[in-house]
Amino acid sequence: MRTPLTELTGVEHPIVQTGMGWVAGPRLVSATANAGALGLLASATMSIQELEAAILEVRGRTDRPFGVNLRADAGDAGERVELLIRHEVKVASFALAPKPELIARLKEHGIVVMPSVGAARHAEKVAAWGADLVMVQGGEGGGHTGSVPTTLLLPSVLDAVDIPVLAGGGFFDGRGLAAALSYGAAGIGMGTRFLLTSDSAVPDAIKHRYLTFGLDGTVVTTKADGMPHRLLRTDFVEGLEHTGRLRQVGATARRTLAFKRMSGMSWPALLADGRRMRKASDRGWAQVLQAANTPMLLKAGLVDGDTEAGMLASGQVVGLLDDLPSCEELIDRVVRDAVERLTGARRALLTGQDSKLS
Structure with a gap:
């Protein structure tokens, strides 16, 4: 199954394991790569030293292509780009639009640039700046998400740009891959489905808890970090929804201190990072201050297993x-099922044409 995604990146199958913070580490990325798909290391929760160690660990586990997901608005984004160049990482993906000079620098060294977008206008902007392909994430997706479903977002972006487009948000099986390819996408991205694999480092007890939730088991809230965030509807998240402003400010301050200790960032660096985030995403200062909540809250659930x-970030597919x-x-089963469904659809179409001719 060859598509522009497989041609650009050198992977065997048009499937991407997305860069989920605290989830997409060397173990999951290398298992994805060895299975023939594109694994993305999530670097936003790593220091630059931890990222280099993670890249080297993946290199030790696989000789196949993989990528790194970067925060375009991070203060050390340029240093991280140089790290990818030095280690000849195949793909650089971005949650926000990277600056044109970062795109140019990566492309100088043959690194495929793949930003994620939530609207056609964002895709047009990064395409004009030289991005090789884009990934859309519909509102069904987990973590930070928008409100437009994939079935509408995907065709709007496909119509807007000439570069390859990947579909994310709501994908978990071969039917989804076949549908995305039929739309004209170059492949699919899956997050929650990869989180819920035996190769994911998320604690088994947490994985099994995910499997107990139905299609109504997620909620989109802005109470975590001021931005729409799709999460499992746990008691903790329900509590966040009803937390008063005063208690929320206190909790935010505590988690900001914890994030500062974890990241090793100085106060000036943390504030500078906040200013860049505010400028890049049009957030208010209250939202920026809340943003430090996200890494710590996700770590507690996905790493420490403390719900x-x-x-717990999750797409609606969890149900x-x-x-x-x-x-x-x-x-293997996603690709096999997609091929069977596309072949069956072609056979049905040809059979229908034959019956009309007869």
Whole structure:
């Protein structure tokens, strides 16, 4: 199954494991790569030293292409780009639009640039700046998300740009891959489905808890960091929704201090990072101050396994999942099912044409 995604990146299958903070580490990324898909390391929760160690660990586990997801508005984005160049990482993905000079620098060294977008106008902007392809994420997706469903966002972006487009948000099986390819996409991105694999480092107890939620088991809230965030509807998240402003300010301050200690950032660096985030995403200062909540709240749930003090990002597809396959098993069945469905659709179409001719 060859598409512009496989041609650009050198992977075997048109499937991307997205860069989920605290989830997409070396173990999951290398398992994805070894299974023939594109794994993305999530670097936003890593220091630059931790990122280099993670890249080297992936290199030790696989000889296949992989990528790194970067924060375009991070103060050390330029240093991280140089790190990718030095280690010849194949793909650089971005949650926000990277500056034109970053795109140019990466492309000088043959690194594929893949920003994520939530609107056609964003895709047009990064395409004009030289991005190689874009990934859309519909409102069904987990974590930070928009309100437009994939079935509407995907065709609007496909119509707006000439570069390849990947579809994210609501994908978990071969039917979704076949549908995305039929729309004209170059492949799909999956987050929650990869989180819920045996290769994911998320604690098993947390994975099994994910599997208990139905299609109504997620909620989009702005109470975590001021931006729309799709999470599992746990007691903790329900509590966030009803937390008063005064208590919220206190909790935000505590978590900001914890994030500062974890990241090793100085106060001037943390404030400078906040100013860049505010400028890049048009957030108010209250939202920027809340943004430090996200890494700590996600770490509590996804790493420490404490759902009483942490949150669990999830796409709506969680309600359709009931197992924890390996990445190899997952990718094999997704591709096999997609091929069968596309072949069956072609056969049905040809049969219909033959019956009309007769």
